[in-house]
Amino acid sequence: MVELAGTIKVISKLLRDFLVAEEYAYREGFLQGVDQKVKLMAILLLIVLAVSTQNIFFLLLLFLFSLTMVLLSKVSLRMYLPRFGFIPIFALIIVLPWIFLMPGQPALTFIGLNVTKPGIMYVITFTLRVTACVSCVSLLLFTTRVSDLLHTLKSLKIPSPLVDMFGLVYRYLFTFLSELERMLLGRECRVVSDQGLLKNWRDGGNVVGNFLSRTFYRSENVYKAMRARGYDGSFKTYPRNDKIGKKSIVFMALVGIMVGIWLVTRL
Amino acid sequence: MHIPDGFLDLWICAVMYLISAMVIGYSAKKLKDKLDAPQVSLIGIVGAGIFAAQMLNWPIPGGTSAHFVGGAIAGILLGPYAGCLSMVSVLTIQCLVFGDGGITALGANIFNMAIVDVFVGYGIFKALRRYNQDVSLFLAGWIGIWLGALAAGVEIGVSSIFAYGLMTTVLVMGIWHGALGFIEGIITMLAVRYVLIKQPDFVPLPKEVRG
Amino acid sequence: MARDKVIEAKNLKYRYPDGTVGIEKVDFELWSGEKVAIIGPNGSGKSTLLEILGGLIEPTEGYVKFFGKESIDKYELRRRVGIMLQNPDDVLFNPTVREDLEFGPAQLQMEKEEFNKILEGISQLLDLKLYLNKPPFRLSKGEKQKAALGSVLALKPEVLLLDEPFSAVDIGAKQSMIKYLNRLNEDGVTIVVTAHDLTTVPLLADRVYLLNKRLIAEGSTRDTLTNAELLKNNGLEVPPLVELGLRLGINLVPLTVDEAVRRLRERFCL
Numbered sequence: 163m164v165e166l167a168g169t170i171k172v173i174s175k176l177l178r179d180f181l182v183a184e185e186y187a188y189r190e191g192f193l194q195g196v197d198q199k200v201k202l203m204a205i206l207l208l209i210v211l212a213v214s215t216q217n218i219f220f221l222l223l224l225f226l227f228s229l230t231m232v233l234l235s236k237v238s239l240r241m242y243l244p245r246f247g248f249i250p251i252f253a254l255i256i257v258l259p260w261i262f263l264m265p266g267q268p269a270l271t272f273i274g275l276n277v278t279k280p281g282i283m284y285v286i287t288f289t290l291r292v293t294a295c296v297s298c299v300s301l302l303l304f305t306t307r308v309s310d311l312l313h314t315l316k317s318l319k320i321p322s323p324l325v326d327m328f329g330l331v332y333r334y335l336f337t338f339l340s341e342l343e344r345m346l347l348g349r350e351c352r353v354v355s356d357q358g359l360l361k362n363w364r365d366g367g368n369v370v371g372n373f374l375s376r377t378f379y380r381s382e383n384v385y386k387a388m389r390a391r392g393y394d395g396s397f398k399t400y401p402r403n404d405k406i407g408k409k410s411i412v413f414m415a416l417v418g419i420m421v422g423i424w425l426v427t428r429l
Numbered sequence: 430m431h432i433p434d435g436f437l438d439l440w441i442c443a444v445m446y447l448i449s450a451m452v453i454g455y456s457a458k459k460l461k462d463k464l465d466a467p468q469v470s471l472i473g474i475v476g477a478g479i480f481a482a483q484m485l486n487w488p489i490p491g492g493t494s495a496h497f498v499g500g501a502i503a504g505i506l507l508g509p510y511a512g513c514l515s516m517v518s519v520l521t522i523q524c525l526v527f528g529d530g531g532i533t534a535l536g537a538n539i540f541n542m543a544i545v546d547v548f549v550g551y552g553i554f555k556a557l558r559r560y561n562q563d564v565s566l567f568l569a570g571w572i573g574i575w576l577g578a579l580a581a582g583v584e585i586g587v588s589s590i591f592a593y594g595l596m597t598t599v600l601v602m603g604i605w606h607g608a609l610g611f612i613e614g615i616i617t618m619l620a621v622r623y624v625l626i627k628q629p630d631f632v633p634l635p636k637e638v639r640g
Numbered sequence: 641m642a643r644d645k646v647i648e649a650k651n652l653k654y655r656y657p658d659g660t661v662g663i664e665k666v667d668f669e670l671w672s673g674e675k676v677a678i679i680g681p682n683g684s685g686k687s688t689l690l691e692i693l694g695g696l697i698e699p700t701e702g703y704v705k706f707f708g709k710e711s712i713d714k715y716e717l718r719r720r721v722g723i724m725l726q727n728p729d730d731v732l733f734n735p736t737v738r739e740d741l742e743f744g745p746a747q748l749q750m751e752k753e754e755f756n757k758i759l760e761g762i763s764q765l766l767d768l769k770l771y772l773n774k775p776p777f778r779l780s781k782g783e784k785q786k787a788a789l790g791s792v793l794a795l796k797p798e799v800l801l802l803d804e805p806f807s808a809v810d811i812g813a814k815q816s817m818i819k820y821l822n823r824l825n826e827d828g829v830t831i832v833v834t835a836h837d838l839t840t841v842p843l844l845a846d847r848v849y850l851l852n853k854r855l856i857a858e859g860s861t862r863d864t865l866t867n868a869e870l871l872k873n874n875g876l877e878v879p880p881l882v883e884l885g886l887r888l889g890i891n892l893v894p895l896t897v898d899e900a901v902r903r904l905r906e907r908f909c910l
């Protein structure tokens with residue numbers, strides 16, 4: 163009893179989001195030109211800083227920093243913000259009760275409940291932190307090609323077979339999504355009457371089972387194709403000449419300034 | 430169930446990364462003699478299949494819909510170690526390519542969905558299968574995801590960055606995912622049963638599962 | 641010129657794990673420099689046979705011998721025999737087309753400079769320049785097929801085994817691929833293709849194996865493709881030109897359009 167319309171909506175949203183981000187990753191912007199390793203580590207560092215501070219000023223600055231990077235990287239904010247906007251909203255809704263729950267000096271009274279100052283501060287800080295973090299991660303999504311990302315993971319000493327698996331997940335996801343869509347549509351065409359709940363559920367389970375066994379079958383064929391080209395346990399690649407260029411140095415300097423500000427706010 | 434960045438304290442993130450890395454290392458070692466050739470393609474490609482199947486919408490009363498996670502299915506069909514690596518691959522791609530789940534929270538997300546869900550699901554299936562296969566599959570899916578959600582509840586609950594206390598988070602996650610897990614259980618049962626009955630030779634199932 | 645035997649297979653049988661018999665009782669011989677087609681309807685075992693000939697699966701019965709050797713090192717085999725599987729989605733398993741082209745040479749440790757030269761040539765020839773940095777799933781089926789062919793050619797194999805390589809490419813690409821394969825053959829590359837659509841066979845093969853689970857017939861392309869009875873009995877469509885030639889009673893039935901034009905000119909003094 164898979165819901166067809168909903169599923170197709172989910173799949174096409176995933177595809178659209180990915181394709182939009184990928185489109186930007188091919189442009190010649192600022193972050194696109196930064197060395198992938200530098201970029202990945204720097205973004206991780208910035209998120210770590212965000213998670214370990216309570217300073218609203220820093221969090222706001224970090225969010226603005228990420229937006230500046232977006233603009234410098236020729237990514238449209240109209241595409242960028244909606245991509246992750248639901249996460250901060252979700253976070254805000256979850257922690258919103260704390261404007262009442264947090265003990266402290268009341269700021270105002272609202273239907274007989276005290277909204278406290280620390281409560282307001284907490285909710286703002288939390289939401290802003292989530293926003294800044296997710297915005298920083300999205301920088302990665304919008305400016306990095308997946309193949310470069312995987313290559314970077316390898317150069318960061320993540321074991322090759324593991325990264326190869328990541329690559330296969332990425333590569334075959336899209337193939338399987340369209341296969342799944344076709345399977346569902348095909349089933350929809352054949353099912354004419356409403357068959358009752360039990361039959362419906364069993365049908366849904368069969369779709370999943372059938373689909374998954376196809377993936378097993380697929381993996382056998384792909385394995386043959388790998389062996390046909392000399393595969394014996396790890397994807398070897400030619401070394402790439404990723405040099406740390408001017409953009410990387412500028413980016414590192416900018417991130418350095420953010421680290422400096424973070425340190426100052428800790429004093 | 431993907432925890433975003435900003436919900437977990439840094440030390441929790443670090444601890445979860447460490448635990449997850451250890452289990453991944455252990456799983457890889459367990460597969461060592463097999464992790465060379467067909468395993469890599471099998472794990473990666475079935476992972477892609479599970480990722481795709483996660484997109485299926487299962488309507489639930491009240492107008493919303495649920496998605497299943499598939500950790501128990503991965504554990505049962507691939508065996509726990511390969512299943513774990515398969516889910517690790519899915520979660521990492523979801524995090525780094527699709528922005529699902531935070532980067533600092535990746536260790537925790539892996540622990541909840543690629544370790545707890547997979548190993549618990551597999552363990553339940555293995556322990557209870559001899560009594561009743563369908564029930565064991567249902568419980569594997571249900572309890573696997575439920576314990577994974579409880580783990581998430583604990584991680585968020587002990588984080589001081591997230592103001593709600595441990596009791597609240599564990600209770601909320603436990604009740605919500607205890608209910609949603611029902612769907613996970615049913616799908617696990619139906620899907621694995623289909624594979625075992627219809628195509629037992631098609632799927633290079635681990636020895637234990639083939640029975 | 642004395643030719644070497646490249647592949648020799650006797651009494652092959654392959655049974656899939658679920659019990660389906662892929663092929664049985666098939667003998668196959670391939671000589672260096674040949675152009676051979678394996679034809680048969682869907683499910684007749686063409687892919688199964690080709691995978692055995694490429695050393696990707698072991699026959700359940702019978703044996704295959706490569707280059708006259710009793711046993712062959714698997715790297716040597718991979719370097720010398722290139723095989724392209726039927727479904728390009730299986731062949732292209734890397735995140736980008738470029739990495740797929742790179743995969744084989746990098747596995748077998750070809751020098752990078754040499755590979756770069758090959759890459760240049762292949763992407764020129766197969767018109768892949770625009771797709772190199774694209775992920776394979778964003779290509780159309782025909783583009784995928786070209787990229788898959790490229791990724792096998794990148795290894796510079798002496799023997800090329802191609803499983804229905806033209807089934808989805810457009811007519812222009814098909815013609816240029818055929819022309820290129822013929823040129824490779826003149827340079828000494830041995831070529832085996834499978835096909836269920838016979839129109840390309842005369843353009844690319846001198847000798848044909850007709851398969852229908854078992855080996856039905858083996859012979860020159862001319863003899864086999866003009867035997868309408870044989871083709872029909874084995875679920876294959878008689879090529880329209882052959883049909884035309886047979887019905888008109890032309891004594892040397894044409895196989896290609898060029899040939900037909902010549903024959904008809906002669907006959908009707910056009």
Ligand SMILES: Nc1ncnc2c1ncn2[C@@H]1O[C@H](COP(=O)(O)OP(=O)(O)O)[C@@H](O)[C@H]1O
Nearest residue numbers: 656658660661662681682683684685686687688
């Ligand atoms: N992986 C498989 N498992 C079971 N049967 C298979 C498999 N692959 C092919 N077959 C069966 O083997 C026979 C030959 O298939 P194949 O070699 O693919 O034929 P062709 O390439 O000529 O279409 C068919 O009957 C097919 O159904």
Ligand SMILES: [Mg+2]
Nearest residue numbers: 686687688726
């Ligand atoms: Mg075939």
